[in-house]
Amino acid sequence: MNTIIIGTAMLALCHLTGLFLGDVLGWAIGARANVGGVGIAMLMLVLIRLYMVKKGILGKKFEEGVNYWGAMYIPVVVAMAAQQNVVAALRGGHVALLAAVVTFTSCFCIISFMNRMESKESIEKGMAVIKDKEH
């Protein structure tokens, strides 16, 4: 169990199963798109990790096989940014520009409002979790 490839294979299996279930869910509710496939895959991986920790079978090599890809995340996002259709975005005209800018500023304000409602205790707990991951 405790090898890098088994970790990566488990990640791959969750990825495929999640996307498949997302497609099925989208088809079942008539959304014509994948509904939350990546999210489902993530939940599966969270549960598998919890199970393995509980059983005491989560090995270091196994973890490395997953965490390598987590570390590759930011470079992958940079590659993603490099293939956005920036030219079309800049040529979209007034309607597209205005709709996009008003939408994202409004959403940012709502986010700010919703996050300001978070209790002090919850913020402290949450920040502890984040700080823990940073080190």
Next chain:
Amino acid sequence: MLEMLKAVTLHNGLVFAFAFIGVIMLMSQQLSRTLTFGRVHGSAIAILIGLGLAYWGGIETGGSKGLADVKIFAGVGLMGGAMFRDFAIVSTAFEVHAEEAARAGVVGFVALFIGTIVPFIIGASIAYAFGYTDAIAMTTIGAGAVTYIVGPVTGAAIGASSDLMALSIATGVIKAICVMVFTPVAAKFMRLQTPRAAMVFGGLAGTVSGVTAGLAATDRALVPYGALTATFHTGLGCLMCPSVLYLAVKAIFG
């Protein structure tokens, strides 16, 4: 010699992309340290460079996939494409604190609904203000304001013309790029510091690309929580826009 070097690069596109993106990351970290004294995150600079290169690629080739349309950089398309992106996002689930995620489940769900309805209403209203007064046009542009995938999916479902679809895609892409660029700038204002806050952000800001790049440029530890909700955003939009929301627009504006 130069021909041989070019051939090796072309035949090993993905490997070349790893090297190329690595150099960009290294440069960005240096720029972050020397120019901004660490105030602007290295990843934020790298994403800006990426967007700049995408613009250059688009001008150079006339294609729609930025730098990836330039032959020698085709590997960047694979590295930053949906497959690798989703694989990397799923892997961050190993960092998720299950208790924190569960605690924010309900508020994340609420954020998802607001994040679909509010952009739709704003997009449709602005379309109306600019003279797009029929239900199909308003719905297609409103859907584009949700995400750039919801736009064309909705447009195709309700029979919108191709220039309307292009307009709705442009709206979604501009929104995604704005989220990428301005998330780190507005992080303090949005109180983006906890898993719960990241989940609210993921539900409301929409588009996996915008959310994940924005969070990456703000605080890498927040990424998995934002991704958890953001990945439901496009699905929910594709579900609601061509159905309930389209019918609502049609009922009001005919």
